[in-house]
Amino acid sequence: xxxxxxxxxxxxxxxxxxxxxxxxxxxxxxxxxxxxxxxxxxxxxxxxxxxxxxxxxxxxxxxxxxxxxxxxxxxxxxxxxxxxxxxxxxxxxxxxxxxxxxxxxxxxxxxxxxxxxxxxxxxxxxxxxxxxxxxxxxxxxxxxxxxxxxxxxxxxxxxxxxxxxxxxxxxxxxxxxxxxxxxxxxxxxxxxxxxxxxxxxxxxxxxxxxxxxxxxxxxxxxxxxxxxxxxxxxxxxxxxxxxxxxxxxxxxxxxxxxxxxxxxxxxxxxxxxxx
Amino acid sequence: xxxxxxxxxxxxxxxxxxxxxxxxxxxxxxxxxxxxxxxxxxxxxxxxxxxxxxxxxxxxxxxxxxxxxxxxxxxxxxxxxxxxxxxxxxxxxxxxxxxxxxxxxxxxxxxxxxxxxxxxxxxxxxxxxxxxxxxxxxxxxxxxxxxxxxxxxxxxxxxxxxxxxxxxxxxxxxxxxxxxxxxxxxxxxxxxxxxxxxxxxxxxxxxxxxxxxxxxxxxxxxxxxxxxxxxxxxxxxxxxxxxxxxxxxxxxxxxxxxxxxxxxxxxxxxxxxxxxxxxxxxxxxxxxxxxxxxxxxxxxxxxxxxxxxxxxxxxxxx
Numbered sequence: 001x002x003x004x005x006x007x008x009x010x011x012x013x014x015x016x017x018x019x020x021x022x023x024x025x026x027x028x029x030x031x032x033x034x035x036x037x038x039x040x041x042x043x044x045x046x047x048x049x050x051x052x053x054x055x056x057x058x059x060x061x062x063x064x065x066x067x068x069x070x071x072x073x074x075x076x077x078x079x080x081x082x083x084x085x086x087x088x089x090x091x092x093x094x095x096x097x098x099x100x101x102x103x104x105x106x107x108x109x110x111x112x113x114x115x116x117x118x119x120x121x122x123x124x125x126x127x128x129x130x131x132x133x134x135x136x137x138x139x140x141x142x143x144x145x146x147x148x149x150x151x152x153x154x155x156x157x158x159x160x161x162x163x164x165x166x167x168x169x170x171x172x173x174x175x176x177x178x179x180x181x182x183x184x185x186x187x188x189x190x191x192x193x194x195x196x197x198x199x200x201x202x203x204x205x206x207x208x209x210x211x212x213x214x215x216x217x218x219x220x221x222x223x224x225x226x227x228x229x230x231x232x233x234x235x236x237x238x239x240x241x242x243x244x245x246x247x248x249x250x251x252x253x254x255x256x257x258x259x260x261x262x263x264x265x266x267x268x269x270x271x272x273x274x275x
Numbered sequence: 276x277x278x279x280x281x282x283x284x285x286x287x288x289x290x291x292x293x294x295x296x297x298x299x300x301x302x303x304x305x306x307x308x309x310x311x312x313x314x315x316x317x318x319x320x321x322x323x324x325x326x327x328x329x330x331x332x333x334x335x336x337x338x339x340x341x342x343x344x345x346x347x348x349x350x351x352x353x354x355x356x357x358x359x360x361x362x363x364x365x366x367x368x369x370x371x372x373x374x375x376x377x378x379x380x381x382x383x384x385x386x387x388x389x390x391x392x393x394x395x396x397x398x399x400x401x402x403x404x405x406x407x408x409x410x411x412x413x414x415x416x417x418x419x420x421x422x423x424x425x426x427x428x429x430x431x432x433x434x435x436x437x438x439x440x441x442x443x444x445x446x447x448x449x450x451x452x453x454x455x456x457x458x459x460x461x462x463x464x465x466x467x468x469x470x471x472x473x474x475x476x477x478x479x480x481x482x483x484x485x486x487x488x489x490x491x492x493x494x495x496x497x498x499x500x501x502x503x504x505x506x507x508x509x510x511x512x513x514x515x516x517x518x519x520x521x522x523x524x525x526x527x528x529x530x531x532x533x534x535x536x537x538x539x540x541x542x543x544x545x546x547x548x549x550x551x552x553x554x555x556x557x558x559x560x561x562x563x564x565x566x567x568x569x570x571x572x573x574x575x576x577x578x579x580x581x582x583x584x585x586x587x588x589x590x591x592x593x
Contacts, residue, residue, distance in 0.1 A: 116293045116575070117300060117568040118530040121548075125304045128552040128560040205421040209534055212423045213549050228423065232538075235431050236442055243431065246424040253419035 008262065015258030022075060022252050029072040033065040038220050045231075045239045057241055058230050066222055067244055073223040075252075077138055078203035084142035085203075086196060089149025094180050094188075096150075097157040108154070111147045119144045120209065127215045137216060141206055145199060152195055156188045163187075190264065197260030201253045208249060224249055282583050290576030297568045298350070302343050305557050346561070355562040360554050365562045369544065373566065375446065376536070376543035379459055380528050383466035388521055391471050395478025395517075396510065399486065400501050402479075414472035422531050426465045426538035433461060444539040462539045469531045470524040477520040481513040488512075515585040522578030529570050 008016075025032065034053075035041050042056040049055070054063040096104040114122070123140055130136050160166065166183050174182075204224075210216030211225030219226070224245035231242035313329040314321065349356060355365040398407040417425060434442035440460045450458070485491065486509055494504045533545030540546070544563055551559040 113293065113296050113300065116572055117297050117564075118527075118571050120530050120533060121564050121567045121571075122300075122304065124533075124548060124552045125301055125560055125564040128555055128557060129305050201419070209421050209423060212421075213534065213537060214553055215549070225421075225423075228427065232427060235427055236435060238435055240431070242427055243424075246420065246428060249421065249424065250416070250419050254416075257415075257419065 011258050012262030015255040015262070018251060018255040019259060022071065022255070025068060026072040026075040029068050033062075033068040035062040035065040037061075037066065037069045037222065039065075045234050045241060054244055055241060057227070058234060063227075063241055063244060066227055067224070067248060070222045070224050070227050070245070071248060073217055073221055074204055074207060074225075077134060077141075077207055077217075077223070078200055081138045081141040081145065081203050081207075082196065082200045084138065085145040085199065086149055086192070088142065089146040090153040090188075090192060092146070093150045093153030094157050094184055096154050097161050098176055098180055098184075107150070111150050114144070114147045115151075119206070123206075123210065124213075124215065127210070132210075132215055132218060134217075134221075137207065137210070141203055145203065145206075149195070149199065153188060153192060156191050157184050160184050160187050194260045194264035197256045197263070201256050204249060204252065208245070279583060283580060286576060286579050286583065290572055293572050293576075294569060297572065298347055298565060299343070301561055301564050301568065302346065305561055306339055306342065350562075350565070356558040358551070358559045359556045360551070360559075365559055368547070369562060369566065372542060372544045372547050375541065376529075376532055376545065378455075379462055379466070379536070379541065379543060380525070380532055382456070382459060383463045383470070383528055384525055386463060387467040387471050387474065387524075390467065391474035391521075392478050392510075392517065394471070394475045395482060396502070396505050398475070398479050399482045399505055399509075402483070410475065414475055417468045418472045422465065422469050422534040423538050425468050426462070426535055429461055429465050429468075430538070433464070442539075444541040446542065459541070462535045462541055465535050465538070466528060466531055469535075470528055473527075474520055474524050478513075478517050481516040481520075482509050484516075485509045485513045515582060518585060519578050519582045522574055522581060526571050526574035526578070529567060529574070533567075 038061065040060045041062055042052060042060045044056065044058060044060050046052055046056040046060070052062050052064065054067065057063050057066060092107055096107045122144060126140055127136075161184065166179060169179055169183050207216055207223065208225030208228070211223050212229050214229060217223040217226050222230075227245045228242050231239070234240075235242050313326050317325055317329060346356070353366060355369065357363065358365055358368070394410050398410045401407050420428075430442050433439050440457060442461070444458045444462055446455050446458045482505060486505075491504060491509055494508045499508075532543065533548060535541070536543045536545035537549055544566065548560065548563040548567070551563070
């Protein structure tokens with residue numbers, strides 16, 4: 001593993017560093033943000049200056065501070081939703097394979113049904129009756145995304161479950177818990193970790209879209225999608241404040257993708273593939 | 276029975292089943308969730324009398340199963356109910372907006388499908404060389420951004436900086452087709468970006484897959500030029516997966532439309548849905564959600580039907 005990190009290609013290293021910087025920014029937001037989240041400190045849509053690095057937003061708040069606090073919300077919610085969706089999705093996916101029979105059929109058909117309705121539409125339907133609190137958003141996003149994790153982990157586990165060493169473990173008399181945790185999980189980890197990065201980015205895009213539509217993060221809190229919504233009117237007058245989150249989201253997405261690609265190539269080479 | 280016909284009927288039945296199940300899912304999603312729908316609509320400050328009135332008006336005092344059947348019965352007769360916010364007939368308000376949305380999605384498809392296939396062919400012809408890498412870099416970048424941000428970037432560049440087209444897409448019945456097309460130019464460009472990447476990459480992969488075959492080598496040895504080999508020998512045999520991925524992306528287009536309509540203030544279904552979600556107008560959300568789900572399921576089913584039809588092994592059973 002250490003050797004692999006040392007041989008890390010430059011692109012993956014850059015991706016990793018930038019991703020870590022984003023998370024660091026999210027963790028230390030109150031320390032590094034120059035102004036408070038809701039503090040009106042200047043005039044409306046001031047251009048960038050020494051006082052306001054990115055200028056000010058639609059009611060004169062410091063855009064850099066709002067980007068930092070908004071990034072904190074975006075990254076926190078996306079991470080929480082990704083972790084929950086991965087836990088539910090992979091546990092159910094592995095269970096379906098190991099249990100087989102009606103359990104597998106029931107779970108798979110239910111997942112097919114959920115996936116037959118576009119995720120965004122389903123989220124809108126649910127958010128029309130439940131208030132969009134942070135907890136609700138995390139749970140809705142995690143629940144809808146768990147279906148995709150379920151499909152992946154089920155198909156990965158299915159091919160591993162057919163391996164001779166799993167058969168050997170079964171003949172040895174190992175229990176279901178051992179087979180899932182000690183035989184399937186370590187071998188399924190590589191595609192799953194790579195997918196983790198992609199799902200995280202998907203969550204960032206998903207949350208931003210909901211907030212942009214006014215159905216995600218509610219004021220006074222903010223996130224990157226809400227910043228676009230607040231400042232979109234300025235665009236017609238040539239004010240680019242609304243494009244700041246675009247750059248942040250794109251940078252984060254590309255960085256995480258670079259790391260995910262590297263993780264995937266790393267684990268296939270550990271399995272004896274081409275390095 | 277012909278095995279292909281059997282497969283087609285099975286897939287069609289599955290589509291109908293999914294459609295039926297999705298009505299249950301949408302109904303359950305809006306009705307039996309924790310919390311009172313009437314309370315959610317009126318807010319915490321509502322008086323008990325107002326709550327009671329709304330509950331009676333929406334039939335909330337009846338059991339959920341009875342409400343479901345009266346809802347689905349209405350839908351089967353083309354009656355989607357009335358909006359809570361303004362009492363308008365939903366079927367009427369939806370009809371015109373659905374037309375607008377399909378108009379937008381149709382033109383996005385007309386532009387993106389041939390473009391995706393053309394770019395796919397070009398990147399196969401120059402694989403691993405500059406054009407291929409350039410196309411793949413640009414398409415990757417469009418995947419990493421949400422639709423609404425691509426929308427604002429395109430709006431900023433083409434409508435604000437270059438001033439080629441208006442920044443909002445207002446259309447009405449009185450406009451000529453040409454004027455309408457000019458009005459929807461920006462949303463169409465954004466939608467093309469949204470679906471192009473996936474279609475183009477799948478086209479490339481499907482053609483590359485065929486390029487390994489012996490008959491391609493024959494065609495090359497015959498001295499045909501590169502494009503000719505790809506277009507008239509490789510492409511027809513890669514058609515099945517390409518058609519399938521095109522249909523799947525058209526289904527995705529229907530969802531992308533929601534966000535893009537909001538960005539460009541286009542009077543379609545998506546904006547209608549989003550507006551009424553924030554107003555907590557449950558009957559409208561149910562109706563619009565169902566139509567989106569229906570179109571999505573329809574296109575997905577069509578994708579599978581075409582895949583079955585285009586498989587020669589199924590056409591001529593042994």
